[in-house]
Amino acid sequence: MAEAVKQPLPVLVIGGSMVFLSYLITGIGLGSVYAIIALGYSMVYGIAKMLNFAHGDVIMIGAYVAFFALSRYNLPAVAAVLLAIAVCTTLGVLIERLAYKPLRQATSLSVLITAIGVSYFLQNMAQLLWSSSPKIFSSIVGNRSLTLFDGKMSIAYINILTIITCIVIMIVLTLFINNTKIGRAMRACSEDKDAAKLMGINVNKTISITFAIGSGLAAIASVLLCSTYPSVYPTLGSMPGIKAFTAAVFGGIGSIPGAFVGGLLLGIIENLSKAYISTQLSDAIVFAVLIIVLLIKPTGILGKKVNEKV
Numbered sequence: 001m002a003e004a005v006k007q008p009l010p011v012l013v014i015g016g017s018m019v020f021l022s023y024l025i026t027g028i029g030l031g032s033v034y035a036i037i038a039l040g041y042s043m044v045y046g047i048a049k050m051l052n053f054a055h056g057d058v059i060m061i062g063a064y065v066a067f068f069a070l071s072r073y074n075l076p077a078v079a080a081v082l083l084a085i086a087v088c089t090t091l092g093v094l095i096e097r098l099a100y101k102p103l104r105q106a107t108s109l110s111v112l113i114t115a116i117g118v119s120y121f122l123q124n125m126a127q128l129l130w131s132s133s134p135k136i137f138s139s140i141v142g143n144r145s146l147t148l149f150d151g152k153m154s155i156a157y158i159n160i161l162t163i164i165t166c167i168v169i170m171i172v173l174t175l176f177i178n179n180t181k182i183g184r185a186m187r188a189c190s191e192d193k194d195a196a197k198l199m200g201i202n203v204n205k206t207i208s209i210t211f212a213i214g215s216g217l218a219a220i221a222s223v224l225l226c227s228t229y230p231s232v233y234p235t236l237g238s239m240p241g242i243k244a245f246t247a248a249v250f251g252g253i254g255s256i257p258g259a260f261v262g263g264l265l266l267g268i269i270e271n272l273s274k275a276y277i278s279t280q281l282s283d284a285i286v287f288a289v290l291i292i293v294l295l296i297k298p299t300g301i302l303g304k305k306v307n308e309k310v
Contacts, residue, residue, distance in 0.1 A: 018153040023275045024268060029159030029228065031267020032166035036221040037244030038251070038259035039173065040214030046190045046254035047210045050108070053115040054095060055218060056241020057122035062088040062219035063232045064130060067137050077140035084219040092215025093208050100211075101204065126234035134233040137226040162224045169217065170260050177256065182209060190254070243270075243286070250290050252303025261301055 037059065044052045062084040069080035099118050103111050141161055145154040177183035185206045188196040193203050218237075225240060226232055243266060251262025269289055273282040293301065
């Protein structure tokens with residue numbers, strides 16, 4: 001017993017700061033995936049004013065497409081990602097046209113129930129087509145890691161790729177929305193759809209493009225997520241979808257920078273909670289932090305209060 005007491009704690013004494021930094025970077029990588037997914041939620045809500053709860057299942061479809069492209073047809077990683085983006089983009093537009101467009105003037109509750117129905121439809125379709133047994137996903141960059149500080153710290157290449165991809169997507173999307181004709185149309189629809197229609201903007205087309213972009217981002221997120229956690233199954237997108245929605249609310253639903261910040265913070269909180277508190281309680285801690293933030297600032301970190309006219 002005396003010897004057990006004398007044993008030093010390696011995390012605290014030997015390279016403790018390196019271990020913390022490693023956990024932090026891994027959390028940023030996970031948060032980057034949440035941020036990419038959350039961008040789709042925020043764009044759709046900001047423009048169409050609806051919550052697309054089928055968004056998580058689009059992630060699942062993208063993961064299956066990339067899985068079969070890589071494992072069965074031996075396509076290069078870039079080709080597999082592009083194929084997943086194409087399929088998810090098409091699926092996103094079809095979902096919007098068939099399920100959501102007829103409900104444009106319906107109540108929010110009707111749209112919400114429809115979104116949940118679409119989600120279950122996609123999950124059950126995946127079970128019928130590919131069975132419910134998990135499939136092992138091959139990482140697009142392998143299992144290699146970058147070693148730093150004389151071997152005291154290692155960072156998986158997939159985490160580096162995920163963080164860089166998230167930053168690039170954030171910059172490109174911001175430039176697209178602020179500097180292109182379609183982006184300006186999106187901002188106009190977000191402010192007032194009726195006024196945008198009077199100005200000659202095709203609102204239906206703009207919403208369809210928004211769904212297409214969000215679904216394409218979901219495909220990218222699916223490949224990055226499954227490269228980090230290499231398993232594909234029909235309910236794959238459920239929890240990441242809920243957490244990404246939480247990230248969007250955390251940062252400020254409808255705000256693109258808010259989705260980015262919320263996703264990163266959510267990933268960091270989740271990973272540090274798993275490392276230092278409990279793997280079982282990490283999800284509860286994440287949602288508890290969300291509740292606290294919303295109690296203090298109901299619009300989210302970067303959300304803006306909107307006064308509605310009566």
